[in-house]
Amino acid sequence: MREREGVAINESESVTFGSLDRSCGCRADCRTGGAVNDLVVGERTGLIPVASYARTSEDFRRRDGHGVRHQKRINQRTAHEHGCTVVAEYADNGRSASKAGVDRPGFDRLLVDLVRGRTESGLRIEGVVCVADDRLYRRAEDLYRFLAALTCSPGRIYVDPRGVRDPYSREGLSEAVRSLDAAVTETRVRSRRVSDWHWARAMEGVPHSGPRPFGWQEDRISLHPVEAKLVEQAMVDRMSGKAVRAIARDWCEQGVTGTRGGRPNGQTVTQIITAPRVCGYRANRGQLLLVSETGEPVLGQWKPIATPEQWHAVCATISPGSLFMHRGSGSPSLTGRSRAAPRHLGTGFxxxxxxxxxxxxxxxxxxxxxxxxxxxxxxxxxxxxxxxxxxxxxxxxxxxxxxxxxxxxxxxxxxxxxxxxxxxxxxxxxxxxxxxxxxxxxxxxxxxxxxxxxxxxxxxxxxx
Structure with a gap:
């Protein structure tokens, strides 16, 4: 017996599907203990009670969770086709499984209930159903956590559209590792492909994707008649010594909101007035792009709000680590200091x-x-x-x-x-x-x- 991360694993115990009692949908020894609720599903349906898990990496277009709903329906169908019934559903919408440090509350709660062997309402869990392995894990740490929680009790199963898998057998473990290798490779290839696509578009001066930038119309090329003047005046005020927080307060008093409805603050004002786009320059992943033949900055296809000289003057009033170009994914830190961890419980909440x-x-x-x-x-x-x-x-x-x-x-x-x-x-x-x-x-x-x-x-x- 060994323990890791609070999960006990019996290395000497070999379990096969022969130990499953198909008549009640749970292990053969379940009638000797546990609450009455543990047997309700098995006694009424004769099916194996399993937990359903669904996850999508992004939901930024429709923002309605349709991907997770579709996976839940497929899990219901898969469970029915293989003699199981879904007693609990866990989901993480718009959460990546390939990036370290991303919280997945649904996945974490699934592991807790697997270790406990039952849902919070007392229904026994005898396995997990999912549309594909990469919905559950794309990192080795998550694979270990999932298998440890799933196999901490004998007789568990894992079900996907291809069939029922024995998570205790060598073949079942090998299949899980092969799925992990495929997911890691796919993640790397996709990441490089997307990065190259964004770089090529940026070198052509195509506007940034995502929500429209403050100061421009929806086409991201034409200037917004009101917002562009606010940005221009904010740059003038900043060059004359006005604090960005004071500029943000002025905008709030005028009822100005961001392109996604948020109220401006000092950080967002800094981001807007120090972005290279205000003078027509194009940046990518925190770096100002240059034309290889001439060494001059790549110009965007949109109309600028300020001149390059004005932009440089504004950036000079702000510490280098605060520049918008040097924040975000893959961007270098010019201050040489890592962000301090929160020191209080409520920070960010x-x-x-x-x-x-x-x-x-x-x-x-x-x-x-x-x-x-x-x-x-x-x-x-x-x-x-x-x-x-x-x-x-x-x-x-x-x-x-x-x-x-x-x-x-x-x-x-x-x-x-x-x-x-x-x-x-x-x-x-x-x-x-x-x-x-x-x-x-x-x-x-x-x-x-x-x-x-x-x-x-x-x-x-x-x-x-």
Missing amino acids: LRCGAKSPDGPVCHGALCAQRGRSKQSPYVYSCRSCGRCSISGPLADAALERLLLADAHFSTALPEATRQRWQSGEMGLEEKRKTLASVFTHCVVRPGAKGKHSWDYSRVQPAWR
């Missing part, structure tokens, strides 16, 4: 709930700052509008109360996770990942002046 004078809620991010009292050594404050702040210990305690109160049935924590949190075994990074699996964010209502008691209800969660 809290949003401003203050209303602006014209009515809409700010929804700006609350950032941790040093406090002025022993009771609140740090506070979370909105840098966008400055009208909302909350004691740091109060906000973190409110998040913990919401998480452990189990008030929302669909996001109830597994008991093992709850115990590890309460016992103090979890570090800050793991706690933040647990919060991310339950909340998308939390809106903080402004406090009442003169009220010194802590009001936990100010923190309103947005559940996943």
Whole structure:
């Protein structure tokens, strides 16, 4: 018996599908123990209870989760064709499995329930059904975690459209490894192909893909009559010494919103006025593109807002590590410093709930700052509008109360996770990942002046 990552694996036990009792859809020894709910599915249908998992890497076009829904339907059909029934569904929409550090709450919850052997409602799980292996894993770490959780109890199965696979046998393990190799190769080839495609388009001066840039029309070539003037004036103000936060506040007071509806802040203003596109230059993956024959910058096909001299002057007022060209995937860091890890539980989860004078809620991010009292050594404050702040210990305690109160049935924590949190075994990074699996964010209502008691209800969660 050995343990890794909290999952016990019996190396000496060999299990075959002969140990499955097909009459009830669970292991032959299941009638000797467990809750009554464990046998409900098997007794009524005579099918093996399995968990369905679905995942898509991107959902940026229609944003309706259609890919995950289609996979769930295929999983239902596959389970029925191979004598199984889906008792629980797990999904991760728009989440990559090939990139390290990407949270997949659905996948993590599936592993927890596999180790436990049952769903949160008490239904036994005897296997997993998925449309393809690469939906579950594209990295060796995830393959190990999945197989360890799946095979921690005897008699489990893995089902895909090609049939039923024995995850305990050598052939089943070899098939999983071959699938991993194919997924890794496909990821590398696709990444290189996409990178080359973007570079070739950029060298031709084609506008950036994605949401339209602030200052241009939907065609990404014609200037927006209002936004372009705002950008031009912001560059003039910045060259004269005005702070980007002050420019952002002016835009907020005028009711200006970004191309995706967000309220401008200092970071977004910096990004807009230091982007090479404002003077007509084309960049790719954090690098300004140059014509190989002449060494001159590649010019885009769109109309510029400012001259190259003005753009250089604006960039000179901002530290090199803040330039838009040097942020994002694959971009070099000019400051030589890595981004510091969050030091507080609520960083990145809290949003401003203050209303602006014209009515809409700010929804700006609350950032941790040093406090002025022993009771609140740090506070979370909105840098966008400055009208909302909350004691740091109060906000973190409110998040913990919401998480452990189990008030929302669909996001109830597994008991093992709850115990590890309460016992103090979890570090800050793991706690933040647990919060991310339950909340998308939390809106903080402004406090009442003169009220010194802590009001936990100010923190309103947005559940996943």
